[in-house]
Amino acid sequence: MSAFAVDPTVPRASATDIAVALQDPGFGRYFVDHMAQATWSAADGWHDKALLATGPLSLHPAVSGLHYGQQIFEGLKAYRHADDSVWMFRPEKNAARFAHSAARMQMPALPTEDFIESVTKVVQLNLDWVPQAEGEQSLYLRPFMFASEIQIGVKASDYYTYICLGMPVMPFYPQPLTLWVSPTYSRSMAGGTGDAKCGGNYGASMIAEAEAHRNGCTQVLWLDSATRSWVEEGGTMNFLVITESGELVTPELNGRILAGITRDSLLTLAESHGLRPVERPLAFAELCEGITSGRITEVLACGTAAVVSPVVGIKSPEIDLTVGDGTPGAKTLELRAHLTGIQFGTEPDIHGWMRRVG
Numbered sequence: 473m474s475a476f477a478v479d480p481t482v483p484r485a486s487a488t489d490i491a492v493a494l495q496d497p498g499f500g501r502y503f504v505d506h507m508a509q510a511t512w513s514a515a516d517g518w519h520d521k522a523l524l525a526t527g528p529l530s531l532h533p534a535v536s537g538l539h540y541g542q543q544i545f546e547g548l549k550a551y552r553h554a555d556d557s558v559w560m561f562r563p564e565k566n567a568a569r570f571a572h573s574a575a576r577m578q579m580p581a582l583p584t585e586d587f588i589e590s591v592t593k594v595v596q597l598n599l600d601w602v603p604q605a606e607g608e609q610s611l612y613l614r615p616f617m618f619a620s621e622i623q624i625g626v627k628a629s630d631y632y633t634y635i636c637l638g639m640p641v642m643p644f645y646p647q648p649l650t651l652w653v654s655p656t657y658s659r660s661m662a663g664g665t666g667d668a669k670c671g672g673n674y675g676a677s678m679i680a681e682a683e684a685h686r687n688g689c690t691q692v693l694w695l696d697s698a699t700r701s702w703v704e705e706g707g708t709m710n711f712l713v714i715t716e717s718g719e720l721v722t723p724e725l726n727g728r729i730l731a732g733i734t735r736d737s738l739l740t741l742a743e744s745h746g747l748r749p750v751e752r753p754l755a756f757a758e759l760c761e762g763i764t765s766g767r768i769t770e771v772l773a774c775g776t777a778a779v780v781s782p783v784v785g786i787k788s789p790e791i792d793l794t795v796g797d798g799t800p801g802a803k804t805l806e807l808r809a810h811l812t813g814i815q816f817g818t819e820p821d822i823h824g825w826m827r828r829v830g
């Protein structure tokens with residue numbers, strides 16, 4: 473059942489405006505012409521599904537999402553291949569995670585077919601906005617949902633608004649990363665929202681990110697909040713190490729970290745690079761000892777925005793470690809080239825991850 477109706481009056485950006493945006497898109501600075509929108513109410517379920525002009529919303533200041541943080545989001549990309557076809561990467565995984573986040577935040581699930589249709593139509597109506605592959609540019613899609621009942625008082629809303637925005641982007645972290653281990657702040661806890669993609673997780677992390685920047689680091693490496701002895705993940709990315717015995721180790725999904733789709737993809741690709749994928753608890757002490765002794769040969773972080781980013785340093789008030797010789801690791805670069813090759817259509821998609829949309 474197709475449901476998202478296209479508003480035929482949406483103004484189109486000129487070819488010149490699009491060319492200017494694509495010359496240096498940054499991340500999240502320019503938005504495509506159409507956004508998808510849908511409304512949910514307890515009485516009617518999902519309705520008013522449409523592709524409208526990307527633009528300001530008219531909101532009563534008492535909508536509860538602005539007060540109590542009942543909000544979730546996703547991030548996925550569409551890639552232009554050399555033959556000009558346009559493809560999305562594993563969108564059904566984002567749909568499933570969006571539903572998981574919704575359940576955790578006591579919000580209604582958006583059916584998978586509505587999620588897929590909305591992201592697909594945002595791409596299809598805005599194909600001129602999908603950059604060429606040079607510089608690993610792509611079209612980033614940002615589906616999100618927030619509580620939109622006019623209500624001051626803490627309770628789950630009876631109204632929700634879903635929107636999907638599209639924007640041309642470059643990779644978020646073009647340089648190798650140095651990660652900061654905060655002595656003070658935590659991202660998640662047992663029973664908390666760490667495995668949901670909700671805005672509050674990110675709002676609460678910004679103070680640690682500012683601390684990272686003050687200490688010359690790009691991002692945060694989060695440890696578990698209870699004991700500060702287990703590695704969890706990076707600020708907007710999952711965390712992995714490669715050992716000298718040929719393991720690709722990443723902390724297991726323990727309910728406190730986000731189940732990254734890039735993480736899952738790298739674990740799947742590992743064996744074709746001579747690496748054994750291992751999901752298990754990773755002690756911070758083991759990480760430090762491994763980097764110092766050389767038992768850990770490479771460190772990397774991954775995510776849709778971050779792609780696959782080499783980590784060349786780890787810092788805290790007590791430590792300042794350089795990974796290997798301080799340059800990106802060879803296996804990390806191989807994995808990155810393989811994944812982006814699948815996404816941009818230059819490597820075979822043997823796992824069936826790509827979905828053609830244009």
Ligand SMILES: Cc1ncc(COP(=O)(O)O)c(C=O)c1O
Binds near residue numbers: 547
């Ligand atoms: C906290 C966090 N962890 C991990 C990831 C990586 O997830 P994915 O690979 O699905 O983008 C992200 C980015 O979405 C994130 O925000």
